[in-house]
Amino acid sequence: MGHIREYYERIIKLQESEWEFIASHFERKIITKNEIITRQGQTENNLSFIETGIIRFYIPNEENELTFNFSFDKEFTCAYDSFLTRTPSEYELQALTKTVIWQITYDDLQKVYAHTKAGNYLGRFAAENLFLAKSRRELSLLKYNAKERYLKLFDEQPNILKLIPLKYIASYIGITPQGLSRIRRQIS
Numbered sequence: 001m002g003h004i005r006e007y008y009e010r011i012i013k014l015q016e017s018e019w020e021f022i023a024s025h026f027e028r029k030i031i032t033k034n035e036i037i038t039r040q041g042q043t044e045n046n047l048s049f050i051e052t053g054i055i056r057f058y059i060p061n062e063e064n065e066l067t068f069n070f071s072f073d074k075e076f077t078c079a080y081d082s083f084l085t086r087t088p089s090e091y092e093l094q095a096l097t098k099t100v101i102w103q104i105t106y107d108d109l110q111k112v113y114a115h116t117k118a119g120n121y122l123g124r125f126a127a128e129n130l131f132l133a134k135s136r137r138e139l140s141l142l143k144y145n146a147k148e149r150y151l152k153l154f155d156e157q158p159n160i161l162k163l164i165p166l167k168y169i170a171s172y173i174g175i176t177p178q179g180l181s182r183i184r185r186q187i188s
Contacts (some may be wrong), residue, residue, distance in 0.1 A: 001026065003074055004049050004102055008118070011125050018116045025108040031095040038093040044082035046103040047126075050075050053099025054163055058171070059091045067171035069137065070096075070164065076126045096164060141174060147183050149173040 001023050008014055014022075031037060031053065038044050040060055048055075050073055057069035057079075068091070071077035082089035083106060104112070112119035140149055150173050154161060161169065170180035 001028075001102065003051050007049070007074060008122055012118050012121055014118050018118045021116055022112050022119055022122075025112055026102040026104050029101050029103055031099040031101060033095060033098050035095050036092055037095060037101075038079045038082070038089055040090060040092050041088045042082075043086055043088050044079035045106050047076060047078045047080075047083060047106075047109055048101040048103045050077060051100040051102060053101070054096040055099060056094045056096050056164075056168060057091055058094065058168075065171065067168045069133075070160065070168075070172070076130070080127075080130050096168075146173055146175045146179060147186070150180065150183050151187070 004023070004026065005014070005019060008019075008022075026049070028051075029048075037048070037055065050071055052073050055071040055077055056067055057071075059066040059068070077093070079089040079091065079093060081087075086106070109119075109123065113123055140152065144152060150169075153169070153173065166180055167177045170177045173180070175183075
């Protein structure tokens with residue numbers, strides 16, 4: 001839980017009683033490589049903090065899956081739209097590596113919001129970060145071509161190329177694996 005507290009305390013200094021209340025509502029879970037965390041059609045009930053690991057967001061499809069996001073160490077993640085609206089998710093979350101997460105349920109998060117001032121502030125901060133990441137992704141798809149998106153991804157997160165299979169990276173930047181191979185040949 002130390003990683004969650006470090007994350008929070010970069011934003012706001014927590015009183016010990018607030019931290020104890022918040023921490024008591026999280027549960028540690030180990031996810032195996034390739035395990036589905038949230039299934040399409042399932043309502044997301046947990047907000048997760050990734051201690052270690054990588055999570056892929058994708059739309060399952062028999063012909064080709066559409067990868068549209070990744071979450072990494074020391075980030076909050078979930079099918080956030082499903083979590084907020086309490087409706088079934090239209091996509092899946094999958095652990096790409098062995099992943100250790102700390103989860104808080106929707107109901108427990110509401111308790112944290114109701115009983116701690118810091119909880120409300122931290123919830124807003126996490127929601128704002130998720131919104132900003134989504135906005136950056138949408139702008140990237142609209143503003144840059146596939147080669148520019150690949151180079152930008154490489155500049156911003158160079159380790160992503162070492163950790164994530166190229167077929168998922170190709171899908172993430174909106175091209176086929178063959179298209180990604182052509183781009184990689186052009187820039188090497």
